[in-house]
Amino acid sequence: MPPLRIDILTTFPEMFGPAAAGPLAQSIPDRARRAGLVQWHAHNIRDHAANKHDKTDDRPFGGGPGMVMLCQPLWDAVRAVEGQDSRFATRVLLTPQGRPLSQAVVESLAVKPRLLLIAGHYEGVDERVIEALEPMEISVGDYVLSGGELAAMVLMDAVIRLLPGALGHEASAAMDSFSPIGPGCARVLDHPHYTRPREWMGRSVPEVLISGDHGEVERWRLAQRLARTRARRPDLLR
Ligand code: ADE
Numbered sequence: 387m388p389p390l391r392i393d394i395l396t397t398f399p400e401m402f403g404p405a406a407a408g409p410l411a412q413s414i415p416d417r418a419r420r421a422g423l424v425q426w427h428a429h430n431i432r433d434h435a436a437n438k439h440d441k442t443d444d445r446p447f448g449g450g451p452g453m454v455m456l457c458q459p460l461w462d463a464v465r466a467v468e469g470q471d472s473r474f475a476t477r478v479l480l481t482p483q484g485r486p487l488s489q490a491v492v493e494s495l496a497v498k499p500r501l502l503l504i505a506g507h508y509e510g511v512d513e514r515v516i517e518a519l520e521p522m523e524i525s526v527g528d529y530v531l532s533g534g535e536l537a538a539m540v541l542m543d544a545v546i547r548l549l550p551g552a553l554g555h556e557a558s559a560a561m562d563s564f565s566p567i568g569p570g571c572a573r574v575l576d577h578p579h580y581t582r583p584r585e586w587m588g589r590s591v592p593e594v595l596i597s598g599d600h601g602e603v604e605r606w607r608l609a610q611r612l613a614r615t616r617a618r619r620p621d622l623l624r
Contacts, residue, residue, distance in 0.1 A: 388499070390549060392426040393467045393475065394538050395460065396505040397442050399428035401535045415543055418552040426542065427467075431455075434463040443507065452509030460504065460515050468502065475502040477521035480534030480541070482508065484523035487541060489564035489573060491524065495541070496548040503541065505534030564622075567608065572623050577610035 394402060402408045405419060405426060418424050432440050436458055443453035468475050476498045485491070495501060504511075504521060508530050516523075526537040546552055548559055559565065563576040580591040594606045615622050 387550075389422050390424045390496075390498070390545075391471060391473065391475075391500045392424065392503060392542060392545075393470075393501070394426065394428045394503045394505060394535075394542075395431050395463050395467065396428060396533075396535055396538070397431050397507075398505075398533065398535055399430045402426070402428035402539070409539060410542060410546075414552055415546045417554075418546050418549055421551060423549045423551055424546050429463060429467050431459050431463045434466060435459040436462065443509075446510075453507070454509060455507055455511040455515075457512045457515035457518075460511065461518065464502065464504070464519060471500060473500045475500040477502045477504065477519055478541070479504045479506055479511070479516065479519075479521040479523045480526070480537040481506050481511070481523050482525050482528070482530050484525035486528075487524050487526050487537075487544070489544075489562075492541070492544040493548060496545045501545070503534075503538040505538050507533050567611065572615075574611045574615040574622060575619060577607040577614070 396402070403411065405411065406416075410416065410419075410426070415424070419426075431442050435442055435456070441456065442459045443455050446452065446454045464477070476495065478495070478501060480503065502521075504519075524537075524541065526540045531537055553559055561576070564573045566573050580595060584591050584596065592606070594602050597603070
């Protein structure tokens with residue numbers, strides 16, 4: 387399989403660093419990149435501005451604070467970057483107005499050949515270029531970041547770890563929090579985990595985990611997942 391290609395359009399490409407040194411150059415994303423499962427490229431929207439001062443934003447019509455991202459530089463950046471590869475790119479705009487990012491959305495993106503992530507600014511992007519580009523609009527939570535860059539990195543990390551071969555131990559993504567407990571079943575939280583020593587500061591590891599009875603361990607873990615979800619995130623069970 388060719389690597390998943392991710393292009394990021396931003397006015398702060400330095401936030402992504404060179405692929406070999408940015409915040410995603412650690413741990414699982416770095417291993418996946420070096421194994422050829424994914425490649426990413428950050429592009430500066432400013433390089434596509436067709437105005438004297440390379441402006442990418444301007445004051446809002448109707449007044450008010452903040453700046454609005456211009457249509458032209460973003461439109462031309464998308465067209466130019468998409469033209470670098472013949473594969474269809476799924477366009478994603480990171481914005482607090484988007485649909486909440488969930489594990490189900492992450493799973494749907496992890497099977498695409500190519501993603502084009504647009505990091506907007508919280509003041510906003512001119513609505514006409516959003517209408518013309520028709521991106522998926524995705525939010526990473528009900529809070530406002532300074533821009534979509536960190537949201538794009540959150541999405542990238544969550545997608546990359548699902549690429550076949552990224553985790554090294556394939557079963558483990560299926561056991562994560564927010565994975566369904568069976569086909570068509572609810573997505574629930576993870577169970578608690580323990581490692582050595584058996585006793586620590588007067589606290590013991592639950593007996594069942596050292597029983598050697600795998601069936602009992604699985605039943606206990608499932609019960610823990612359901613109990614935790616009921617207590618902490620009942621919304622997931624509705
Ligand atoms: N940009 C600013 N805040 C954001 C959020 N919560 N999610 C996605 N993009 C954003």
